[in-house]
Each structure stands twice: as structure tokens, then as C-alpha cells.
Amino acid sequence: MKNFAKKLRYLIPLLLVFAAILAYAQALPDEVQNILDQIGNVNQMVAAKVTLSAAPDTPTENSKFIVKAASFRFDETKAHFQWFVNGKPLPNESGFGREDITLTAGPAGTDYKIKVIVSATDDDGLKQTLNDEITVRVGGLDLSWWANTYTPLNYEGRPLMTTGSTVFVTALAQMGVSSKNLLYTWYLDDKKIGYSVGYDRQEFSFTSDDRVGASRRVKVEVTDLFGATISKAMSIKMVAPQIIIYKSDKIDVVPANAEASEEYVLQAGQQINLIAVPYFFSIKTPGELTYEWSFNGRRLGGAPSNPNVVTLTIPDNAEKGTYALTVTARNKNKILQNAPASVKITVR
Template sequence: MYLSTKRALLLIGIIFSLTTFPGTLFAAGFDLVKFTTTPKTPGANESVLVLMNSFAVNLSTANITWYVNKEPIKNGMAEKSITVRTGDFGEQTIIDVIILTAEGQTLNKQLVIAPAEVDILWEAQTYTPPFYKGKALPSYKSMVRVTAIPRFNTLTSNPAEYYYKWTYDRIKGAGEAIGRNSIVIPVGYAGSSVPVDVETSLPGTEWKGAKYVAIPVSDPKVTLYEQAPLLGTLFHHALKQSTETTGTEFTVRAVPYFFSLDGLLNGELSYKWNVGNQYRQSEVDAQNLTLVRSGKNLESQTISLDVQNPKRILQHARVQGVISFTSQE
């Protein structure tokens, strides 16, 4: 008796859940109508195409009315899309849709577009000398730290509260998690660029943002400076292709730019000096080369230098120049 009653109640429950009452269409635990937007994550002051589709409702025979921020914008049969323009960062665009099906049923649907502003900063983990005013650039196989800074109003939001999803090289995932606002990624060959995408959202709200940046990859370089006995490296004046001196000796200092920071700090870079066509054995400090005048008359010495990171073989730079000892007479 108890089993028969239980089966009867189960049958009644199934019939009730499948019954659709006139006037309103219920979504029993799933979405009958879905929105897609182009672009996927709209930004501020941007034109957005909103498209509506359904697997359960015949939208092609339905009368559809669109409202944007409570204002009626569009109405008609099978009007399944609309183009809207978002507001400033921090402003929500609320889209309401009323669908009247051919069977006389009504379905309400809402989409909220809340664009968050996202800035991306990147910092190459490559070397630049003290007082260098430019930006360190990534070179072959060097690492780059990329940081996202999201906000949804004029004030900077707390990055730790946001959810982040990172992608680089278009298909390589770099992690996703709440508070993961920075990543470290490798780059490729010089002359190329590494595309980085981040999608961010504020859990529990409608705020969403996205940003794309292409990080350029450069060749490393090496620059020659005079190494003065008392003042040290004269960074304010790089040596030209041809440099003159009246002294009896002249010390050249080689300074690498944009080589991987770990390789330089670990002493892994190799320096190969040539004077004329002869290899010159490195001094105590491989970055220095001291030239000595052989007589009192005008004398020129051609020097060249190759710098290479043996662990990243294409991190290589070459420079050459002429040091002229002027006559002392």
C-alpha cells in the first residue's frame, strides 16, 4: 500500500513539472533563452551586438520587445538581436526582453552589461644598467611579468578581489583564480610578439572586463663606455664608432642591454674581445678591455666584442669600434 502511494505521488509530481500554465513560460531548472554578445566581454563606450537564441522556444514565430535601461528600443516578430552602446566604466547597461510566443506564452529575460576597465602592465626580466631611462625589453626566451589592474569606477579596485583568466600565445593557458592578477611567461624569437589576454570579473556582481596586449620581442644589444680610473663607468656618454684619446692607455667597458637578468647576475654571459683580427684574452673583469699605446705617434686600434648567453643561444649581441691614440708631440 505504501509503495503504491509513493509511486502515485511520483507520477503526479512528474505530470505537474511538465505542465505549462497559460500566460507564463517557466524554465524548470535551466535556461530556455540565452544571450551571446559580440565582443564577448564588452568594454566601456563600445558598440555591442546582443543575440538571443533558444533550444526550447521558437523565437522565429515570437513577438519580441527589447528594453534598454527600461526604455523600449525594438519590437517585432523574430527580432532576435539588438545593437547597443555601453556607457562609461562603472555604468551598467540593463537589457530586458519580453517574448510572446505563438502559443500565447510570455517569457522575460534580462542581461546586464557592466564593463570593468582593465589595464595591463608588463615588465621584462632583462638587464638594463643604472640610470637607464628606458624600459627593459624582452629578448629571446627571456621571462616577462604581466600584471592586470582592474577597476569599475574612477577609483582603483582591490585586485585581490577579482577573478582572472589568463591566456598567452592565443591558446596557452597561464592560470585562472581569484587574486591571480599577475603571471610570468616566456617569450619567443626577436622580431615577433607574444599576445596576452586576460578576462576578469568581480565575483557576486555583473562586473566583467577583458584586455589584450601584444608584447614585442627585441634583440639584446651591447654598448661600449669609457671606464675611467677614478670615476668608473661613464654611463652618460656611450663611445661612438670612432673615439680619440690623448692618454697612454684606454679602458673600454662593455654593458649589455636586454639579456636575461638571471644569466647576467649568475655570471653566465660570455664576452669575446678581438683587437684587430686577434682574439684578446679576457681580463679579470670580462666586461673590460684595456688598450695601451705602443708609441708616441697617431695610432688606431679596431676592437670588436661578441656577447652571448650560452643558455639562450640566440641572446647574442655584437659591437665594434675604433680607439685612436692621438699624437703626443
């Protein structure tokens, strides 16, 4: 009896362990089923998603871009796709297996709201109706430039590039984000300019000493944070500085609507004020130039306070005929920068 009690004392813990194992084994199928149910729910979540993407992300004006629908849970070739752009259906682009469409971008800044409705059977044999939307904005990139050359106040054009002048170029990008989030890469004559690469580098400048008639090619690439890139290039031509002679009733003022003439007709005893106006010199004021005037081969002096102005008086006994009035302007700080001009003076 004592031996049986002793054996029973060791047997009871073993029976308790066995009962626990048996209870766990009975509950295991329920746990496995719960896990399988969760996996099934995940599959359903994946099946319920279709994603649209555009390539390139930011198309440029008049370029083509592709919008594609993708999913990991159905066969695109057997699915039916119905496409919409800005709310309008595209029946010619819709149908079975039509998982992408190709569009042509309009003007910069245009938004395309693209939607797709997909009817498909997923890998588990479940029929699904899925949809997604994406907005594609047409990117734009314009380049503007000007040179630090002189033009008069009433000049409405752009200061042009001449030898020794500095040219400033500005890139105006329309990519739906601040320029602070755009990477600018500048090229001059197809060579990358390292110091001008960086975020928010909208402006670029260079100085050119090329000959008149030469061109410099400027290019910029603009990339957003997602890697979408647009680019634009242009050529800037070197011109010669110019002098244009105007007539003015006031000794040192060019009328706002003044038009240059190649010939002025005067009578004996008449007087005329003529102003030599510089264009595209590397100066800030006309006073930085010297002016050499001559009439019919005889040198004339300009006004003391305004050497670019000359007052011409036709003598009473002047002979009738046509004479040449010429002027040559020279940059005091750039000896090789000069420009001549002339007009005809006809005495009747």
C-alpha cells in the first residue's frame, strides 16, 4: 500500500502534464484557423487595390505620357478597364486588357484627373470592382535672360549680350512645388557648371568675351524630389553695341515716341539738336563713353555737359546738297568696345 501511494505521488504530475498537452492539441486547430482567416483577410485587402502611375510623372507641353493601372491580385490581360479623364469616359481606350493609356500633354500648368474602374477576378476566384484616381500636372519650363548692358529708359526690349558683358538667365519651372524643392543643373555650351548645381538655383550668370556673331548655348535641367525631370535649352547670340542718332526739340531729351531717321532736311540758317543714344554698351550711363562728332569731314564738339548731344546750325550761306553727320562712341573702360553711326543732312 505504501508502495502504491509512493508511485501515485509521482504519477499525478505526469497525468497533469499529459492533460495540458492534450488540451493544447485540441485548441491548436482553432488557432491555425484564426491565422488562416487573418491571411485570407490580408489577401482580400491586397485584392481590393489597384494603383495608377504616370510616366513621366511630370510631362512637358505637347509631350506624350502613359498612365498605367497595376495590381498584384489579378491578371491584367483578363480584366476589363474603363478609363476617364477629367470626368469624361474614354470608350476607345477602354476594354479587356487595356491596362494603360497614352495621352498628349496640353499647355503647362494643365491638370489631368485620370480615373480607372477595373472589373476583375482575383487569384481566389472572387470578382472584384476596383478603382483608383491620379492627377497629372503638365510641367512647364521657361528661360528668360538679359545682359547688364545699357539701354535708354524708353527702350522696351531686352538688353542684349555684347563682348565683355554679363548675362543673367532665370529658369521659371512649373512642377507644382516650390523652387526650394527643385534641383537645378545648369550647362553652358553643353558643359555642366558645377557651382550652379543645387536646390533653388533658379538663376545662372556668365560673362562672355566671344566675337560678335558668336552664340552661347545655355541649358537647365530641373528635377523634383521624386526624380521627375524637365529641361530646356536656348542659344544667346553676341551682338555689337550700337549708336542711334535721334532728333530732339530739347537739347538732352529723347522723346518717348522718337523714331530714328536716316536723313534730316534743313534750310540755310536752321538749327537742329541731335542726340547719340548708346545701346548694349557695358556701361551704366552714357557719360562713360567718349563721343567724336564730325560734319562733312569737319570735327564738331558736343555739348560740354552732354557730349553725346550736338547742336548743328546750317550757315546762311551754306550750299545746297547732302552732307554726312557722323559720331563714334567709345567705352572709356573697354577700349575695343565702340560703335559708329551717321545720318544724312540735306540742305535745301
